Every structure is written in C-alpha cells, then in structure tokens.
Amino acid sequence: MTSNNDEKIEVSNNDEAAPLEELTSDSTGSGLEAEPLDDAGEIRAPFDPKLIxxxxxxxxxxxxxxxxxxxxxxxxxxxxxxxxxxxxxxxxxxxxxxxxxxxxxxxxxxxxxxxxxxxxxxxxxxxxxxxxxxxxxxxxxxxxxxxxxxxxxxxxxxxxxxxxxxxxxxxxxxxxxxxxxxxxxxxxxxTPANVKFNIFSRINQGGLPLKAQEIRNAIYTAGKWREHVRRMAITKDFLSATEGKIKGERLEDHELVLRFAALFSLPSDEKRHPDENLEEFLNEFVDKRAVGWNDQKWQETEAAFDRAMKSAPRVFGRMAFRKYSKPNEARRPINRGLFETEAVALAQRPDIEINALAERSDQVIEKFGQKFSGDNDFANALLYATGKGWASNKRLEVINAIFEEVLHA
Structure with missing residues (x-):
C-alpha cells in the first residue's frame, strides 16, 4: 500500500519510547494508538473473479x-x-x-x-x-x-x-x-458484497484511502447495524469512558463499537479462529450474524455496552483501554485491542463482581502491569497483528484471568 501526507501516523521503532497516536487529517491526535500498518487492510478473502x-x-x-x-x-x-x-x-x-x-x-x-x-x-x-x-x-x-x-x-x-x-x-x-x-x-x-469489499480495498490506495470501516459502512447495508452502532458511538457513557478523545473522523469510533458488538455476540464457549483477521470477523458479523437481529437483540447489546462503559473507568482507572504505564509516566492513547477486550470482559460480568473489581481497582491495575511486562504473548497481542483471532483470544484470556485472581484473592 502507498499513501501520501493526507493521512499521517506517528511511528517509532521503540514501542516503549513514547505513546504513539494516530493523527487526523489536520495533524491533531485521533485519540487512538497507532497500529502497525501491516496489520490493517489485509486482503485475503478469495472470490470468483467472474463476479467482478x-x-x-x-x-x-x-x-x-x-x-x-x-x-x-x-x-x-x-x-x-x-x-x-x-x-x-x-x-x-x-x-x-x-x-x-x-x-x-x-x-x-x-x-x-x-x-x-x-x-x-x-x-x-x-x-x-x-x-x-x-x-x-x-x-x-x-x-x-x-x-x-x-x-x-x-x-x-x-x-x-x-x-x-x-x-x-x-x-x-x-x-x-x-x-x-x-x-x-x-x-x-x-456485485456481491464480499467482492465489493475486496475491490474497494484494492483500489483505495490513493491520497486519502478509505478505512475498512468506511468501506464496510458503504457496502453492508442490510439490517440495522449501522444505525445502532452510530447510536452507541454517541452515548454519554462511551464519550465519558473514552474522555471524548476519539475524534472519529474516519469512523474509528464506529469500528470500536462494532468490535465490541461482534466479539460480545460470540457464545461464551466459542473463540475466534486463530488465523482469522479483523476484516473477515467484522464483515461476517454485519453480513450474516447481525443482519437478522431484531430491536430487542440490539437493545440488549447496547445495554451491555453502556454497562461496560460505566464500569471500565471504575475498574481500570486511568489505565482504562490503555497499555500499562507507571504512575509517573504519560498515559498512552487508547488501544483498540484493549478497548474491545476490557469492554467485553466487563459486559460479561455480573454487577456483584464488577463492584468487587472496582473496590479492588488497585489490584486489577497492578496485575495488569505485571502481565503487560511479564507475559510476552499478551504484550504481542497488543502490538502485532492486533486484529487476528489469536491476539483477540489471548487478550480476553489474560483480562479474565486477572479478574478471577482479584476476585478470589
């Protein structure tokens, strides 16, 4: 992929040197931590060329x-x-x-x-x-x-x-x-939706390439998923939990909400396929699983999302949705993978456990810091190929393990 200066991302070879933040079109911070370029826009969904x-x-x-x-x-x-x-x-x-x-x-x-x-x-x-x-x-x-x-x-x-x-x-x-x-x-x-998505991804290599979420919004129009995701992205609880820092110029806020909805919708005993990339996962959700959802199903998902947004700052404090940083260090921008993971893990917990975790927030943060510095697989799941199934599964496994340790200490 090539791009010019229309879309700028701060980059560094040392992830620990400073928080890295994506920049918007006017060179202000987007509120989100930059992800490796080779983790975005991977095109691997095969299709019949005759359908083009x-x-x-x-x-x-x-x-x-x-x-x-x-x-x-x-x-x-x-x-x-x-x-x-x-x-x-x-x-x-x-x-x-x-x-x-x-x-x-x-x-x-x-x-x-x-x-x-x-x-x-x-x-x-x-x-x-x-x-x-x-x-x-x-x-x-x-x-x-x-x-x-x-x-x-x-x-x-x-x-x-x-x-x-x-x-x-x-x-x-x-x-x-x-x-x-x-x-x-x-x-x-x-032209079938999955073929359109592939075509859009391939041709948008110019001055301001479309993000995957922008392409998704344009192609997968069946059902009410866009309406509900848009509504969830402007709720008071989401804006408060993210401190209003997600600019959303390129629908980044919509993608965060969609990542939550897609992962939360999986049965508790089901994991993502380790090699599945993020675009496959989200496209399959809006094209197949969510397309038949009624208003009640969406209302249940929205209620779970609001509950998670209220809970995250109580449980993780200043670390909510961010990689661990010491008290005397500058906070990092919001990490997409941690947003998805912490939101889903909290949404799946009963109120009595959330209240207990909030009361022991210091312990949660301390154990989170230990995992971040001592578990290489967890650290990699926040840095490399963050949209892959294995990375998503690993993050959820670690956060839930932290919750269990704190609850049963």
Whole structure:
C-alpha cells in the first residue's frame, strides 16, 4: 500500500519510547494508538473473479454536477465525516489543473439498483469541483453552508484568476471546466458484497484511502447495524469512558463499537479462529450474524455496552483501554485491542463482581502491569497483528484471568 501526507501516523521503532497516536487529517491526535500498518487492510478473502463487474465511462463535469444536484451522486451520510477535507488552496490547485487541461485521476463509484452513484474513490476531488462550480449541490449533499470557493494559491494562472469565483470566470473557461471529461470506473449493481469489499480495498490506495470501516459502512447495508452502532458511538457513557478523545473522523469510533458488538455476540464457549483477521470477523458479523437481529437483540447489546462503559473507568482507572504505564509516566492513547477486550470482559460480568473489581481497582491495575511486562504473548497481542483471532483470544484470556485472581484473592 502507498499513501501520501493526507493521512499521517506517528511511528517509532521503540514501542516503549513514547505513546504513539494516530493523527487526523489536520495533524491533531485521533485519540487512538497507532497500529502497525501491516496489520490493517489485509486482503485475503478469495472470490470468483467472474463476479467482478466493473465498467468504465467518460463523464463530463457538467453531467456529474447535475447528478449531484438531483441526489444521484451520493456523497453518503456514512462518508460525511471525511468529505470536503481539502484546504481551499488544494481545491484551487485541482481547478487550475482542469483549466490547464491536465488529466485528473480516475474516479470509482458504486452503482445502486436505480443507477445512482456512490463515491468510492475520488470524494475529495468531487467535493473540490462541486465547491467551485456547484456549491449549492455540495451544501445539499453534505448539509453544510459553504460559501462559493474562490481560487487561491494558484501557480500558472495566478495573475488572471486568483481570488475569482466560478461566476467571475469568462464563458470560455466555464465551458472548459464543465465539458472536461472524467474517467469513471463503475462497480455495477449486483456485485456481491464480499467482492465489493475486496475491490474497494484494492483500489483505495490513493491520497486519502478509505478505512475498512468506511468501506464496510458503504457496502453492508442490510439490517440495522449501522444505525445502532452510530447510536452507541454517541452515548454519554462511551464519550465519558473514552474522555471524548476519539475524534472519529474516519469512523474509528464506529469500528470500536462494532468490535465490541461482534466479539460480545460470540457464545461464551466459542473463540475466534486463530488465523482469522479483523476484516473477515467484522464483515461476517454485519453480513450474516447481525443482519437478522431484531430491536430487542440490539437493545440488549447496547445495554451491555453502556454497562461496560460505566464500569471500565471504575475498574481500570486511568489505565482504562490503555497499555500499562507507571504512575509517573504519560498515559498512552487508547488501544483498540484493549478497548474491545476490557469492554467485553466487563459486559460479561455480573454487577456483584464488577463492584468487587472496582473496590479492588488497585489490584486489577497492578496485575495488569505485571502481565503487560511479564507475559510476552499478551504484550504481542497488543502490538502485532492486533486484529487476528489469536491476539483477540489471548487478550480476553489474560483480562479474565486477572479478574478471577482479584476476585478470589
């Protein structure tokens, strides 16, 4: 995979040197500990190549803006958090490229049963174009109130066009922009969801690649899982337990909730397959197991989640969802694997045990620190291949063992 500076992650060869935190598009902390790049986006789900159905069209800017105005080019509520992220200077640079007749990279869209398009790759480019030539359509799609874009920071056309809006341009330049043809790769309606997920993962290698959760939200639309996950991610208890630190720009908060729901839904005597990766596990959950859940089942899951969120700070104190650090050390960012593990382990405990663990919180934290420094398998399950089944199983095994030791001390 390749990427540019649109998405930055602090990295270090020494995990103990300092807390590592993923950065958002504006270079502020996301609230989550960075995970190894080779643990994310692994593509290994096989499928029949004959099921791939992608066609290529040439479509003018004018046609795509008309689709946007009619609601036929879907920038998607599930992608709104990452829509329109470019600066005005970067947007202006794209418009300048169009005016200079420099080819624009291809766009990928997914087609629905009515022939409407949902953007897969190229969202920032389309937002930039719409902001300049059809801001009303962009505002309607994103429920925003943006003013028309005025070109800024131009290079070749600075003297002629700097600070001009679309309506300020002469008709020949209007025509040049609106008649520009963009290459559109269309993933046809009827392509199976698992095939779409694989295609999305492979093609999103550009400037701001989609995260797995963003792809999942776009593809697996059956059932009510997205509605319930979204609701769980804005509860007072979740925001309090995470201290409001999860920015969620790329649906990271949704993925945390989904990881809990998928793992909590497993029978108590069932473990994940050791070699199963996170995407397989979560996709199977939303595509098969959760698709038939009724409101009562979701309400039970939401209640368990809220209970875990209330309990985690009581039991783990300042270490809740974080790797162990000594009292005189800076806390680490929230660790995805520990969030999933501690939340599920607490949700599975009766109130009497949670109250006992909260009363002995110092013992829980002390034993957690001992395991973190003395159990290499546990430490590895928090650092390497954290989404793998073996790592998830190991984390749950250790946290539950700590609980048992404290409860029966």
């Amino acid at each position: 159905d992608v066609i290529t069209h040439q479509r003018t800017v004018d046609l795509l803006m008309a689709r946007l105005g009619h609601g036929e080019l879907n920038l998607s509520p599930d992608f709104q958090r990452r829509a329109n992220l470019w600066s005005e200077a970067r947007k202006s640079g794209l418009i300048e490229s169009i005016l200079l007749r420099i080819p624009i990279p291809s766009l990928y869209v997914s087609e629905d049963k009515d022939g409407n398009y949902e953007v897969v790759d190229g969202l920032q480019r389309l937002c930039a174009i719409a902001h300049f030539v059809r801001v009303s359509g962009l505002n309607k799609a994103l429920n925003t109130k943006l003013a028309p874009l005025r070109l800024t920071g131009l290079q070749s056309l600075k003297n002629e066009l700097d600070h001009k809006a679309f309506d300020d341009l002469p008709r020949p330049l209007h025509r040049r922009i609106m008649e520009t043809e963009l290459t559109l790769h269309v993933i046809r309606f009827g």
